[in-house]
Amino acid sequence: MSDKKKKKVFVIGLDCAAPRLIFDDFKKLLPNISMMIEHGVSCAMRSSDPPITIPAWMSMCSGKDAGEMGVYGFRTRKGNSYTDFDISFSHAFSGTNKIWDVLKQNNKKSILVSVPPSFPPFEINGSMISGFLCPDQDRDYTYPSELKQEIEKIGDGYDLDVVFRTEDRDAIKKAVWEMTEKRFKVIEYLIQNKEWAFFMFVEIGIDRIHHAFWKYFDKEHFLYEPGNTYESVILDYYKLLDEKIGRILSLLDEDTTVFAVSDHGVKAMKGAFCLNEWLIEKGYLVLNSYPEKPVTLEKLDVDWSRSRAWGWGGYDGKIYINKKGREDHGLVKENEYEALRDQLIRELTEEKDKDGNPWNTKIYRPETLYRSLKGNPPDLIAYFDDLAYRSAGTVGHKSLYLDENDTGPDDAMHDWNGIFIKYDPQHKEKQRLKGMCLLDFMPEVMKEFGLEEY
Amino acid sequence: MNESHKRSVIKSVSYRLIGSLATMLIVFAFTRKFALSLGVGIFELLAKIACFYIHERIWSRIKWGKLEHPLEDLNINKELSEEDKEKVKSQLKNMGYMD
Structure with a gap:
């Protein structure tokens, strides 16, 4: 216990880092990450439901699922509104005890760098x-607020994100490289100049690089062209990160256990459903008028008094039922509710792609995914063809299928598994877990501090 | 701090009205002089309203023993405006996190 009291933990968060690339395809080309794998504990780590940045990172840092936190994605339905929602800012997780909250109670200092959501x-x-x-x-984006000036001086500015949904791939590449260079300058500065027992950063660049360049890299992507100009961009970026991670490892002492983790993986996007x-075609969602061009649900002319269900788009599909006594114009009675959910699950799982090929679609009742249900959960959660297809909530396409994302250029979808690597310089032992x-x-982090009973 | 200055003032006044009424009755019970009882009561009323207000504002700055609202620790320089929220929604739509 006494040596655990001295312990420090450093977490390398790599948003979207894929097990296939880290543990297999790129492993020999990433000497520093390979060293951690060869001398530490590693495995693929199953993501959250849904496997998205929010709520995934907060689930990781609190040990709570989305239902327990009452945050089901980037947006949370506002009350029983048909269209209004709140963005899941950092406030949304204030009632959840996270690693740094427990460490605060134990008088240990933490440093967090861009762990989503932290605004x-x-x-x-x-x-x-x-x-x-x-x-x-221009906003204050640090605590304490004076830190902003300090880090912008060190990093020659600090980039919170890049514009990545654009066809100008060269601009994306340049911006991601710059963002990462700045972030790691700041991280190295904070490691050496601030007091900490727990340090965690999340580099969002991998996620952005995957979404922008996956079709140029993945030979299984339907738009992949051999020998294309951008074929090596993803590998080059992983190499850049590995070099930066090597520099970080050289700054850490033997008392520091290092984790490298990701919140979800990546796979080729086949299109959008x-x-x-679909709900309109099947008669579950009734419109007063069909739009001339694609519009979002908020702008759709819906006859709520005749609609039984509606959906939200994203990496997952969220389905809401217009329930009597809950929604303003609810018409599905309590005793019809389960039968309607059964019917939607059955019909949606039978859906095939536009060429008639079967899908591996999974539709879940939230109460079967989560240990409890706080806030305003959807009535059903859908993963079309096991996440190969996005859910498009916009209407006006005159089709059930889109080859591209309805919200802009995108090559990749999230996959179920992220990575977990634990490297303790004092206990170098290779172990693969499942x-x-x-x-x-x-709980793994808390063990390092001897705080198993947090 | 979750109590407005106005609320603290109104509470001070209502408390002092009851307190001063009690003081006037006690002075009258001992002296049987109505004017003296009224004078002591009015003077005490004004002096103690000021004391209570100052006392209340000092205590409201002391965090010890106070139950904190879960959001109290948030370091928000200003409330997120509707414009800010729309900006973030638009960013999230562009990123593909929602439609």
């Missing part, structure tokens, strides 16, 4: 820098 910045026992939910960089178009999920992460 608005919040007070911790230490320092923190917000992430990409910050609307623009228009969930609301069956870990990101809810197991917080």
